[in-house]
Amino acid sequence: MTALVKKDARRIDATEARIATLTLPSGGFSAPARADALARLRAAGLPVRRDEYWKFTDPAALNAPEATAAGAMAEIGAPLFAERDRVRIVFNDGVFDADASDDLSLAGVEIQRLAEADRADLHWARDLYGVLEARGQSPVLRPHAALNTAAASDGLLIRVTGTAPKPLHIHYTHSGETADAILHHCVRVEPGAELTLLETGPAAARFNKVLEVDVAEGGRFHHVRAQGRDHARRAITHVFARVGREALFKSFTLTVNGVMTRNEALIEIVGDNAVAHVAGAALGDGKDGSFHHDDTVFVTHDAVACESRQVFKKVLKNGATGVFQGKILVKPGAQKTDGYQISQSLLLDEDSQFLAKPELEIYADDVKCSHGSTTGAIDETALFYLRSRGVPVEDAQTLLILSFLADAIAEIEDAEIAADIVARLEGWLARRRR
Amino acid sequence: MLEIKNLHVELEDGGKSILKGVNLTVEAGKVHAIMGPNGSGKSTLSYVLSGRDGYAVTEGSATLEGEELLEMEPEERAAAGLFLAFQYPVEIPGVGNMTFLRTAVNAQRKARGEEELSAGEFLKIVREKAKTLKIDAEMLKRPVNVGFSGGEKKRNEILQMAMLEPRMCILDETDSGLDVDAMKLVAEGVNALRDPGRAFLVITHYQRLLDHIKPDVVHIMADGRIIKTGGPELALEVEKNGYADILAELA
Numbered sequence: 001m002t003a004l005v006k007k008d009a010r011r012i013d014a015t016e017a018r019i020a021t022l023t024l025p026s027g028g029f030s031a032p033a034r035a036d037a038l039a040r041l042r043a044a045g046l047p048v049r050r051d052e053y054w055k056f057t058d059p060a061a062l063n064a065p066e067a068t069a070a071g072a073m074a075e076i077g078a079p080l081f082a083e084r085d086r087v088r089i090v091f092n093d094g095v096f097d098a099d100a101s102d103d104l105s106l107a108g109v110e111i112q113r114l115a116e117a118d119r120a121d122l123h124w125a126r127d128l129y130g131v132l133e134a135r136g137q138s139p140v141l142r143p144h145a146a147l148n149t150a151a152a153s154d155g156l157l158i159r160v161t162g163t164a165p166k167p168l169h170i171h172y173t174h175s176g177e178t179a180d181a182i183l184h185h186c187v188r189v190e191p192g193a194e195l196t197l198l199e200t201g202p203a204a205a206r207f208n209k210v211l212e213v214d215v216a217e218g219g220r221f222h223h224v225r226a227q228g229r230d231h232a233r234r235a236i237t238h239v240f241a242r243v244g245r246e247a248l249f250k251s252f253t254l255t256v257n258g259v260m261t262r263n264e265a266l267i268e269i270v271g272d273n274a275v276a277h278v279a280g281a282a283l284g285d286g287k288d289g290s291f292h293h294d295d296t297v298f299v300t301h302d303a304v305a306c307e308s309r310q311v312f313k314k315v316l317k318n319g320a321t322g323v324f325q326g327k328i329l330v331k332p333g334a335q336k337t338d339g340y341q342i343s344q345s346l347l348l349d350e351d352s353q354f355l356a357k358p359e360l361e362i363y364a365d366d367v368k369c370s371h372g373s374t375t376g377a378i379d380e381t382a383l384f385y386l387r388s389r390g391v392p393v394e395d396a397q398t399l400l401i402l403s404f405l406a407d408a409i410a411e412i413e414d415a416e417i418a419a420d421i422v423a424r425l426e427g428w429l430a431r432r433r434r
Numbered sequence: 435m436l437e438i439k440n441l442h443v444e445l446e447d448g449g450k451s452i453l454k455g456v457n458l459t460v461e462a463g464k465v466h467a468i469m470g471p472n473g474s475g476k477s478t479l480s481y482v483l484s485g486r487d488g489y490a491v492t493e494g495s496a497t498l499e500g501e502e503l504l505e506m507e508p509e510e511r512a513a514a515g516l517f518l519a520f521q522y523p524v525e526i527p528g529v530g531n532m533t534f535l536r537t538a539v540n541a542q543r544k545a546r547g548e549e550e551l552s553a554g555e556f557l558k559i560v561r562e563k564a565k566t567l568k569i570d571a572e573m574l575k576r577p578v579n580v581g582f583s584g585g586e587k588k589r590n591e592i593l594q595m596a597m598l599e600p601r602m603c604i605l606d607e608t609d610s611g612l613d614v615d616a617m618k619l620v621a622e623g624v625n626a627l628r629d630p631g632r633a634f635l636v637i638t639h640y641q642r643l644l645d646h647i648k649p650d651v652v653h654i655m656a657d658g659r660i661i662k663t664g665g666p667e668l669a670l671e672v673e674k675n676g677y678a679d680i681l682a683e684l685a
Contacts, residue, residue: 380487385524386534388484389594390512390542399529399537406528406577 011045014063015143018046021065022151028118033130037149040134044143053140056323056355057262057294062144062236067180067206070232070259072173077427079171080200080226081420086169087111089156093174093204094181096154100173108162109195114155114184125157128186132212132240136266140298145238145264148210152184155210160193160219167196167417172203174230179204185211189219189247196414199225202258207235215247217271223251224417226424227261231288234260239278245271245303252412254421255282255293256428262294269334272304279311279411283401283425285432286319286352294323295343301329301367305336313408314345315401316352317432327359328371334364341371346378346404398429435633436460436483436602441494443475443482452478454658455494460602460651463630467644468637469669470655471677476637477521479655480606484518485511498602512538513545515601519591519608526578531590534578535560539597563596567623585616592623603627604635609643621646641673654680 019041024034046063047054061068089111090100096113104111117123130149136142156170170185181204189195193216203209215221227235235258243249255261265278276299284291299308314322324343345354356373378400386396402425412418436459443453452475460466470476482489483496485508496503503511526534540550551559564574567589579587588608595603605624609617624634624647636647644652644666652668653660656677661684662668672680 379524382524382526384486384508385520385526386538387508388486388512388518388520389534389538389598390509390545391538392509392541392545393507395537395541396509399534400526403526403528403577409528 011048015042015045017065018063018147022147023153024151025118025153029121029123029126030114030118030129033126034150036134037130037146040137040146041143041150044137044141044146046143047141053296053325056325057260057292061234061260062206062262067178067204068232068234069177070205070230070234071177072175072202073230075229076431080424081169081198081417084167084416084420086167086198088169088171090171090173091154091181091183091203093176093179094153094183094207097173106168107165108160108193109164109168110159110161111168112157114152114157117157123157124159124188125186128188128212128214129184132214132242132268133210133238135268136238136240142238142264142266144208144236145210145240148182148184148208148238152182152210155184155186158185158187158195158197160187160189160195163194164196167198169198169200172199172201172207174202174204174233177205180206182208184209187211187213187221189213189215189221191216192218194220196222196224196417198417199223202228202230202233203235205233207233207237209235209237211237211239213239213241213249215241215243215249217245218247219244220248221250222413224412224421225252226254226421227258228254228256228424231257231259233258236262237264239265241265241267241276243267243269243271243274243276246273247271248274249276250411250413251278252408253280254424255280257284257288257291258293259290260292262296264296265298267299267308269299269301269303269306269308272306274303274306276306277309277311277411279309279408280313281405281408281425282314282322283428284314284320284322285317287317291316291320292323293321295326297326299328299339300331301334301337301339302331303334306334307338308340309411310341310343311408311411312343313405314354315348315404316345316354317348319351321352322354324354324356324358324373326357326371327361328369330362330364330367330369332363335366337364337367337369339367339369342407343373344404345375346401347375348378394433398426401429402426435462436496436498436635438496439494441482441496442492443478443489444492446488446490452489452658453482456658456660458653458660460633460635462633464650465628465634465636465647466651466653467649467669468635468653468655468660469639469672474655475658476655477606480518480604480637483604484508484516509541510545512598512600513542517595517598517600517603519588519595519603519605521607521610523579523587523591525580527580529578531576531578532560532574535594535597538594542598560597564593566626567593567596568619569593584611585613585619588612588616588620589623592620596623596627601631602633602635604637606637607639608636609638609640617643618646641669644669656681
């Protein structure tokens with residue numbers, strides 16, 4: 001570990017109390033990685049509020065030995081992406097649901113479950129499992145990701161060797177009141193291969209998920225996920241990506257509801273002329289209990305002529321809180337970098353708040369990097385314009401909220417998938433009028 | 435059609451008095467123009483009639499076909515048949531022009547208890563009307579007013595007017611920022627909508643727009659009141675001598 005962590009008895013106690021409740025799988029190809037990760041977790045300790053990247057988000061409920069109860073709520077309307085041709089794999093409370101899942105078969109893609117593959121000592125995923133997570137621990141510690149690598153009960157190991165003809169969809173259902181799920185997926189996109197990965201569903205009362213994605217030269221990876229529905233759920237997720245030469249990595253996350261969500265994205269661009277975009281749209285209504293949403297993003301440029309985009313938008317009402325911590329790090333030699341970061345919030349009342357910490361750290365002299373952060377209310381002039389055309393005030397507000405989110409949604413390349421996401425947003429907004 | 439009686443308006447913030455007793459009647463089928471120097475209250479009149487926030491009506495009334503406008507929400511005024519073409523049309527990124535138009539048309543139809551237009555019907559009508567305003571399919575697809583030139587924005591306003599078929603149209607300095615060709619195109623669009631059942635109130639600084647949209651009546655507004663009313667020749671007089679003569683005459 002490179003970062004210094006203030007050690008104190010309370011942090012150590014909390015960490016050991018959490019570790020005591022974990023079931024650590026033994027044996028298999030992942031065993032060394034799991035042991036290393038456990039050591040990383042012990043060395044780091046779980047986060048506390050005074051840690052630099054936890055000032056805006058209280059980690060207590062994520063650290064606690066047990067998950068806080070969260071009721072599962074019935075889905076409203078058709079499930080997301082129901083009309084898309086896709087391979088669907090379901091985990092319920094973090095446990096693979098064979099009956100609800102399609103066969104793990106998709107042309108150009110090898111899909112295996114971690115729990116099954118882990119019976120073998122040799123596996124391609126040995127070079128990936130916990131590897132990108134460990135790299136992502138520097139310069140900022142991510143103890144919950146180490147915890148995940150150590151203790152993940154299952155997940156998918158996905159090796160993409162061709163152009164997948166349809167998306168792979170992982171759906172996480174939730175039924176147990178105190179279900180505490182830890183899943184870890186690895187995706188290896190081989191040179192020139194392409195996959196779209198969809199993720200949906202509330203997953204558990206508390207969900208810790210890591211997704212490690214290695215996109216090799218010329219590979220293309222599209223990630224679209226929707227976290228939602230259950231009001232009381234909590235989640236901490238990490239996406240660790242390594243993007244190779246002329247490769248493309250795109251990730252979009254929609255978050256609605258949830259007491260607490262922390263999504264970290266750690267993107268390392270290692271090959272020249274690569275492109276990495278990460279985007280998010282979060283809508284929170286504090287009326288449903290509370291809503292706290294945190295995007296923590298770290299993009300590292302370590303190659304020449306690469307492009308990165310961070311586009312994060314939050315719509316907050318009734319005392320909801322949005323957090324954005326985003327960094328672009330341009331390493332020495334990463335010339336011709338084109339880095340961009342925008343974080344914006346739309347506050348629908350005076351009770352909600354948005355906390356943003358944009359950072360740029362640049363060690364190359366021929367780069368183009370920009371960042372911006374704004375927070376504001378609905379534009380009264382635009383609202384009047386729409387109303388003057390006969391659009392009722394609430395419909396006008398909905399249109400302006402969708403307008404506000406448009407740049408983030410535009411990061412989804414597939415038009416049909418983007419339309420599904422917009423429909424989901426419209427439904428959420430329609431249910432929350434007045 | 436539109437009847438404004440003794441309208442007094444002040445700014446909600448600070449209480450500055452802007453309109454100081456406006457009286458105006460616009461009959462169906464007629465085009466009235468309001469001219470006046472900067473700060474005379476012309477734009478405020480258009481905003482107050484269409485229901486923009488920030489203004490307090492302290493006295494008077496404004497009715498559309500006998501219905502009191504000033505008590506209605508902006509969207510109710512629109513459904514009642516009032517339309518304001520904005521001086522500065524607002525850009526709305528991420529909302530397609532077509533989506534916006536259809537939402538507006540159907541919201542008004544719904545408010546009036548009429549059947550909503552299907553996507554097919556709507557498309558047919560919008561294409562036809564867009565064509566006469568030289569608005570191409572690309573412009574219809576783009577987000578509302580985003581990246582539009584000044585002329586395109588104003589043509590888009592007229593397209594909205596054509597789609598919404600209001601009874602009372604207010605044009606707030608529609609000529610501002612337009613070159614002669616763009617102004618002609620906009621004026622043609624407006625003229626095509628002239629109808630015995632529809633009235634226009636054209637607010638402008640300059641006579642030149644009135645060469646293309648010929649008014650029946652011209653009003654001169656100054657310091658929150660209409661100080662002179664006449665025929666089209668009044669606009670020509672303003673063009674020739676400016677407002678100073680008229681103001682001096684009344685002083």
